[in-house]
Amino acid sequence: MKFIDLNRQYQAYKQEIDEAVSNVLESGVFILGPVLEELETSLAAFTGVQKAVGVGSGTDGLLLALMAIGVGPNDTVITTPFSFFATAEAIMLLGAKPVFVDIDPLTYNMDTAHLLHTVEALKNKGERPKAILPVSLYGQCADMDEICETARTADIPVIEDACQSFGATYKNRRSCGLSLMGVTSFFPSKPLGAYGEGGMIFTNDPELADELRSLRVHGQKQHYQHTSIGLNARLDAIQAAVLLTKFKHFPKEIVRRQERAMTYGSLFQQYLPEIQLPHIKPDRTSVFAQYTIRLPDDKRARVVEHLKTRGIPTAIHYPTPLHLQPACAHLNILKGSLPHAEQAAKEVLSLPMHPFMLVQEQEMVVTAIKEALAKGH
Ligand SMILES: Cc1ncc(COP(=O)(O)O)c(C=O)c1O
Numbered sequence: 068m069k070f071i072d073l074n075r076q077y078q079a080y081k082q083e084i085d086e087a088v089s090n091v092l093e094s095g096v097f098i099l100g101p102v103l104e105e106l107e108t109s110l111a112a113f114t115g116v117q118k119a120v121g122v123g124s125g126t127d128g129l130l131l132a133l134m135a136i137g138v139g140p141n142d143t144v145i146t147t148p149f150s151f152f153a154t155a156e157a158i159m160l161l162g163a164k165p166v167f168v169d170i171d172p173l174t175y176n177m178d179t180a181h182l183l184h185t186v187e188a189l190k191n192k193g194e195r196p197k198a199i200l201p202v203s204l205y206g207q208c209a210d211m212d213e214i215c216e217t218a219r220t221a222d223i224p225v226i227e228d229a230c231q232s233f234g235a236t237y238k239n240r241r242s243c244g245l246s247l248m249g250v251t252s253f254f255p256s257k258p259l260g261a262y263g264e265g266g267m268i269f270t271n272d273p274e275l276a277d278e279l280r281s282l283r284v285h286g287q288k289q290h291y292q293h294t295s296i297g298l299n300a301r302l303d304a305i306q307a308a309v310l311l312t313k314f315k316h317f318p319k320e321i322v323r324r325q326e327r328a329m330t331y332g333s334l335f336q337q338y339l340p341e342i343q344l345p346h347i348k349p350d351r352t353s354v355f356a357q358y359t360i361r362l363p364d365d366k367r368a369r370v371v372e373h374l375k376t377r378g379i380p381t382a383i384h385y386p387t388p389l390h391l392q393p394a395c396a397h398l399n400i401l402k403g404s405l406p407h408a409e410q411a412a413k414e415v416l417s418l419p420m421h422p423f424m425l426v427q428e429q430e431m432v433v434t435a436i437k438e439a440l441a442k443g444h
Pocket of ligand 1: 126153
């Protein structure tokens, strides 16, 4: 069994994808170009946002978004400690300092009460963070309205790290269109995945979109006229063609992901409350980039080992919170200071999940977990 079976997806759309890639090869336009423009227009319409800018990866997208609002050395950016490393990495690459706020232990997203407290504590020290960067983890949006309200009151821009949540809804709006900028990733295993690296930034601010377009091509506004220091962070035409083809099937795939999640939910019913299932708030939907359960750490280790013997892969997203990563040692954040993130890191476990997963495979996963738990009794 595969954790995410991309081959089944390719086999399902093979003819269309091969044709789209072949058309790019015939066109001779490989970087930016009309296919990317069509993708940007289509995804902007889908997210309900005016402008979309295709970039080289989700990491590039976060970096460019922070650059576009002028984040630099000695700035602080508020974010979550429970995410993929790239979230904090983008901040630190610009010489800025991440300030972490703890997570809600049910959704694993930024805790809004802790955010408010952190913004006020910084204000009392005379500091105004340059941005707030919440992550919509596992495919479910963070509490974006509360976050944006706290940010608005303190006059701080919000960038949603939507690398895992493209397609998710929040109060009938789409992830990526809920704040000043939303950044997603098209890494192959993401809900909408390319066949290489890719990402996109969404914004309703046309001037910001122009700045992002310039920054993704070395800060160039006209050919060989560089008005700022940027990056080479373009999305290529082959990836755009793959994405455009897969995007036609994406709404159907989201439904299938949600069906798979419901199936897991009903199969696990009898193991509650020993296992904590994903908690999706009633005003939003998840695209289940991950299907992540939670169980005490001794049991997690047992489940991982037992599933391995049954040929079932699992993953831990993420075993080390960002503030405890060696690369963040210079921040001097003590172990124990973000208890919810630290506890979640010990207990979360992601199970195989993709739109082409069979119910029989899900039954195998749940049966194997049941066997592993029974071993301990
Ligand atoms: C939450 C989060 N942020 C950022 C990234 C970085 O995206 P990419 O791998 O496309 O650079 C990822 C993807 O792995 C992610 O999951």
